Amino acid sequence: MATEPLLSRSAMPAEILIRQAHVLDPRCGLDAPLDVLIRGGLIAELGAPGATRPPSGAAVIEAAGKHLFPAFSDPHVHLRTPGQEYKETIATGTDAAAAGGFCQLIAMPNTVPTVDQVSVLEALRARARQQASVPTGFLAAITVGLRGEELTEMAALRDAGALGFTDDGRPVVGAGMLRKALQYQRLAGGVVALHEEDPSLSADGVMHEGAVSARLGVAGIPSISESTMIDRDAAIARYEDARVHFQHLSAAASVQALSFWRSAGARVSGEVTPHHLTLTDEELLGLDANFKMNPPLRSEADRKALIDALRSGVIECIATDHAPHAHHEKEMPFEQAPMGTTGLETAFAALYTELVRPGLLTLPVLIERLTAGGSLYGLNLPRVAVGEQANVVLVDLARDWRVGERGYRSRSENCCFHGRRLAGVVELTVAAGSVAFAAPGVRTTTLEEV
Amino acid sequence: MTGHLLSIEDLDRAGIERVLDRARSFAEVAGREIKKVPALKGRTVVNLFYEASTRTSSSFELAAKRLSADVVSVRSVGSSVEKGESLKDTVQTLSAYDPAAIVIRAPFAGAAQQVAGWTDACVINAGDGKHEHPTQALLDVFTLRQRLGSLDGLEIWIVGDVLHSRVARSNILAFRRMGASVTVCGPPTLIPRQIEALGCAQRTTLDRLGEADVVYVLRMQHERMREAYVPSLREYAQRYQINLERLREGQLLMHPGPVNRGVECSGAAIDCAASLIGEQVKSGVAVRMAVLYELLVGAPALQAVA
Numbered sequence: 001m002a003t004e005p006l007l008s009r010s011a012m013p014a015e016i017l018i019r020q021a022h023v024l025d026p027r028c029g030l031d032a033p034l035d036v037l038i039r040g041g042l043i044a045e046l047g048a049p050g051a052t053r054p055p056s057g058a059a060v061i062e063a064a065g066k067h068l069f070p071a072f073s074d075p076h077v078h079l080r081t082p083g084q085e086y087k088e089t090i091a092t093g094t095d096a097a098a099a100g101g102f103c104q105l106i107a108m109p110n111t112v113p114t115v116d117q118v119s120v121l122e123a124l125r126a127r128a129r130q131q132a133s134v135p136t137g138f139l140a141a142i143t144v145g146l147r148g149e150e151l152t153e154m155a156a157l158r159d160a161g162a163l164g165f166t167d168d169g170r171p172v173v174g175a176g177m178l179r180k181a182l183q184y185q186r187l188a189g190g191v192v193a194l195h196e197e198d199p200s201l202s203a204d205g206v207m208h209e210g211a212v213s214a215r216l217g218v219a220g221i222p223s224i225s226e227s228t229m230i231d232r233d234a235a236i237a238r239y240e241d242a243r244v245h246f247q248h249l250s251a252a253a254s255v256q257a258l259s260f261w262r263s264a265g266a267r268v269s270g271e272v273t274p275h276h277l278t279l280t281d282e283e284l285l286g287l288d289a290n291f292k293m294n295p296p297l298r299s300e301a302d303r304k305a306l307i308d309a310l311r312s313g314v315i316e317c318i319a320t321d322h323a324p325h326a327h328h329e330k331e332m333p334f335e336q337a338p339m340g341t342t343g344l345e346t347a348f349a350a351l352y353t354e355l356v357r358p359g360l361l362t363l364p365v366l367i368e369r370l371t372a373g374g375s376l377y378g379l380n381l382p383r384v385a386v387g388e389q390a391n392v393v394l395v396d397l398a399r400d401w402r403v404g405e406r407g408y409r410s411r412s413e414n415c416c417f418h419g420r421r422l423a424g425v426v427e428l429t430v431a432a433g434s435v436a437f438a439a440p441g442v443r444t445t446t447l448e449e450v
Numbered sequence: 451m452t453g454h455l456l457s458i459e460d461l462d463r464a465g466i467e468r469v470l471d472r473a474r475s476f477a478e479v480a481g482r483e484i485k486k487v488p489a490l491k492g493r494t495v496v497n498l499f500y501e502a503s504t505r506t507s508s509s510f511e512l513a514a515k516r517l518s519a520d521v522v523s524v525r526s527v528g529s530s531v532e533k534g535e536s537l538k539d540t541v542q543t544l545s546a547y548d549p550a551a552i553v554i555r556a557p558f559a560g561a562a563q564q565v566a567g568w569t570d571a572c573v574i575n576a577g578d579g580k581h582e583h584p585t586q587a588l589l590d591v592f593t594l595r596q597r598l599g600s601l602d603g604l605e606i607w608i609v610g611d612v613l614h615s616r617v618a619r620s621n622i623l624a625f626r627r628m629g630a631s632v633t634v635c636g637p638p639t640l641i642p643r644q645i646e647a648l649g650c651a652q653r654t655t656l657d658r659l660g661e662a663d664v665v666y667v668l669r670m671q672h673e674r675m676r677e678a679y680v681p682s683l684r685e686y687a688q689r690y691q692i693n694l695e696r697l698r699e700g701q702l703l704m705h706p707g708p709v710n711r712g713v714e715c716s717g718a719a720i721d722c723a724a725s726l727i728g729e730q731v732k733s734g735v736a737v738r739m740a741v742l743y744e745l746l747v748g749a750p751a752l753q754a755v756a
Contacts, residue, residue, distance in 0.1 A: 209643055210643065210644050211644040211647030213642070213643075214642035214643060214644045214645045214647055214648065215619070215647060215648060216559055216560075216581055217559055217579060217580030217581040217582070217614075217615075217616055217619050217642075218559050218579070218580070218581070220642075220643065222643075286563075287559060287560030287563060287564075328536065331536065331538060331564075332536065332537070333537060333556065333558030333559070333560060333561045333564060333579075334558065334559055334560045335558045335559055335560075335579060336558060
């Protein structure tokens with residue numbers, strides 16, 4: 001029996017008429033003000049703006065001047081469950097995702113214990129079915145305990161619902177081990193996603209190796225630590241005709257490697273985070289651990305190459321790599337603090353503010369890249385089309401906000417955009433047909449229901 | 451209203467000169483029979499050292515005592531910070547004594563800056579990881595000024611393990627700010643990529659060492675062999691050791707100590723007339739007195755720094 005790929009808690013199907021929002025879904029050819037009627041959790045009508053009458057029982061949201069997009073898909077989050085619920089739970093992590101406009105999440109298996117056996121995966125999926133406000137799927141580990149020594153029971157894990165495999169947080173160091181995983185993929189199926197880093201090159205590095213690390217006297221992680229592994233692993237993937245996804249690309253050389261191997265016929269894809277697209281290692285000059293992540297923020301030239309690759313489609317999708325850590329952990333001295341930034345609540349606004357507004361990326365391309373992540377793992381693309389399950393996000397692009405001014409829905413506050421003014425406020429997220437998030441003042445039920 | 455000394459960049463040239471002029475008057479105190487002045491009477495200075503240190507900790511202690519401060523020295527080498535007790539807890543505990551200043555040495559970049567955020571005391575960075583050691587830079591500039599009057603137009607070579615040296619980073623910045631040109635020289639494995647962003651030149655051989663007015667030698671630590679930065683101390687010494695054959699007439703030799711005799715410097719070079727190494731140690735107390743005085747008694751040079 002096929003298992004459902006994404007899990008969430010049961011919720012009332014939405015009954016909402018969103019009037020006169022500017023609907024933008026480039027895949028569906030929509031770029032105009034429309035009325036969007038959601039009934040029973042499905043998109044029931046797309047009508048001329050202002051012409052649709054609300055059926056009885058439907059809430060009405062007057063949205064003239066606001067934008068409605070297909071909701072976003074994040075193929076890379078850390079929900080810290082099981083084992084590190086003090087950083088994040090499925091409930092708080094998915095609430096953060098809902099507030100950021102996401103309707104699909106894929107959680108990483110580097111939890112405590114690791115998601116490397118069926119019992120752990122099943123328990124996790126059961127918890128998601130109780131707690132997740134946004135449909136969430138799970139990757140399983142490639143190797144037991146992420147140690148790079150033995151393969152997990154990949155076929156059994158797939159049967160139990162694993163969307164794919166990754167040792168994220170760590171690379172698969174041995175080329176021979178990766179090759180076996182990719183051979184075994186022919187039996188098990190599922191995308192193999194790779195965190196690329198050569199530990200003999202990254203060593204004890206804690207930030208990008210460059211002028212800033214030279215100034216700070218902090219050990220650097222050279223960009224070749226990532227790009228040489230992409231070269232190696234793409235070559236193995238092509239040899240085995242395997243399907244490989246490269247996670248959180250950070251360097252210009254990595255983009256070149258991805259592009260090269262794809263044109264050489266390798267079945268490879270890539271993702272990039274909002275922080276690597278908007279920030280550089282210059283942010284590290286103050287040694288603020290909120291800017292410490294792995295892979296590290298790199299140079300402006302790297303950032304530009306990532307933007308170019310995202311624009312051209314060499315990189316297919318955006319992934320937040322949402323990585324919550326407790327305040328006391330991030331308060332350690334910089335070199336000791338853990339790596340990672342939260343990202344779910346700021347992804348759209350950061351990218352809209354830093355890439356779209358300055359003209360580096362168009363809004364339609366941003367929406368395509370923010371919605372594509374799950375499809376790389378075989379999930380349905382969120383689409384604004386009649387008859388589809390409603391997966392939409394309503395955003396006010398004209399309003400701005402200061403990150404963190406009202407706290408976070410995530411259990412952790414280690415956000416690299418903390419304190420920044422960003423444009424673009426998410427007002428409503430409908431995920432899998434149900435309201436997952438409504439900003440204060442946005443009424444999503446009718447008076448009779450209240 | 452307190453300022454801190456966290457980075458040598460906290461001081462512009464005028465600020466450095468003010469501290470060093472003050473240090474000169476304290477150096478005179480050191481020549482008296484009674485070496486104490488009452489400037490910090492009744493105030494407390496905490497020395498918080500998370501790393502082994504002889505020179506820096508003893509000279510800070512002596513500096514504070516000569517200013518008549520009450521001194522508390524806390525050493526936790528191999529310490530609780532690594533075991534998970536947070537630096538913040540320790541600093542907040544010590545802050546309960548209401549210290550006027552906290553002098554901190556820690557193996558982590560940015561530690562002093564973090565401490566400054568957690569206490570009302572003035573914070574003095576006595577070395578944070580491989581990042582900075584601003585009082586070392588001040589005492590080195592002081593030593594050179596005492597000998598030469600000015601650093602303007604000097605060509606200073608910093609030789610050795612620049613990668614792991616907080617002294618190198620603070621000194622490159624301080625020497626340049628005082629008008630000198632700086633060249634770093636060492637094995638390519640021990641020169642940080644893009645170090646030239648700090649405004650220095652870089653070389654991998656001593657071929658043009660003759661151009662230097664001052665040769666500033668860094669300590670070569672034995673563990674660098676294990677980490678394959680250099681194949682052997684012998685090869686390192688052959689290529690980079692400063693000895694009397696390599697020093698030319700008129701060049702001055704400096705080293706932040708402690709020296710590995712026969713490795714980065716020959717014994718004869720350390721003891722030769724061109725060596726300022728002893729002067730550097732002597733300068734340490736006067737310069738640290740001046741830093742404490744400027745921060746705590748109040749001259750605008752350092753107080754402007756937030």
